[in-house]
Amino acid sequence: MNKNLGFLGFGTLFGFVLSRTGASDYDLIMGMFIGYDYTLVGVIGTAIITGAVGMQVLKKFKHPIKSGEPLKINAKQLGRWSLLGAGIFGLGWGISGACPGTVLAQLGEGKIYGFFTFIGMIFGTYLYARLKEKHPSL
């Protein structure tokens, strides 16, 4: 199937599940950080375990990738500022009660404040592009 259409389909499944499982719910994200509701810890934890088992199973396939290409998984490299960036991301996560995936599900759910988080994310990415002009080590 056409790659773009495939990703539209997988994205739709992802957004649907994020919404149904409460990952796009402001109160549940706050609950995970403040400690009154650990539903999303369960969601993320189950996702990590399932993903890890799934990858081990995939590696046993004769053709782990349908097209027959070899499977090559790149770890993200940490630069000098990466963990500072991760901390900044975390502050945004705790303020907005959303992350880059769940804010999109919020948009689909019609949450108006989620729209502003989304616009903020686009400008935050733009800000990164501007900062990187002057500071290539970012």
Added chain:
Amino acid sequence: MILEIYRVIFINPWPYWAGGIIIGLLVPLLYYYYNTALGVSTGYGNLVKILLPAGKLKWIKEKYPDPWNWRVYFIAGIILGGFIASALSGNAGFTFDMGRFTTLVGWPAIAGAIYFFSGGLLLGLGARIAGGCTSGHSIHGIANLHISSILATIFFLVGGIIAANLVQAVLMGGIW
């Protein structure tokens, strides 16, 4: 019977493991079909190139030669999925409701808009400096046992815990 199945899938909140299993399966599935690592936040660079006058910035020029690639379709899909979920549960439509933020903070909408925009700004900037977000680092990266992603996730959580507890203490009537 059919009504009951509909209710379980489309109306009742899902148990955490049901969502976790499907989200986790996306990691091997995207490799199997498209040899691609699960990740969302990189796609916001596509949106920057499409929506803002940023084509001259070196990073955008080098990293996003074609902004209309699969990442935009993935983003569009997630939005569509959120819409379908809320429409089928009978909650479609625009709303200012944001749970405890709307019930406890009581700010005018314009202040709320600036508040969430600021949060988004930090998410966008932080994700790019960190090299990924909850999906790319925390789910894809940890599922593949990448130390860099485990470290990034620890810092995501530290930031989130600090910010959420500050918001709770300052705006929502004190420490939980």
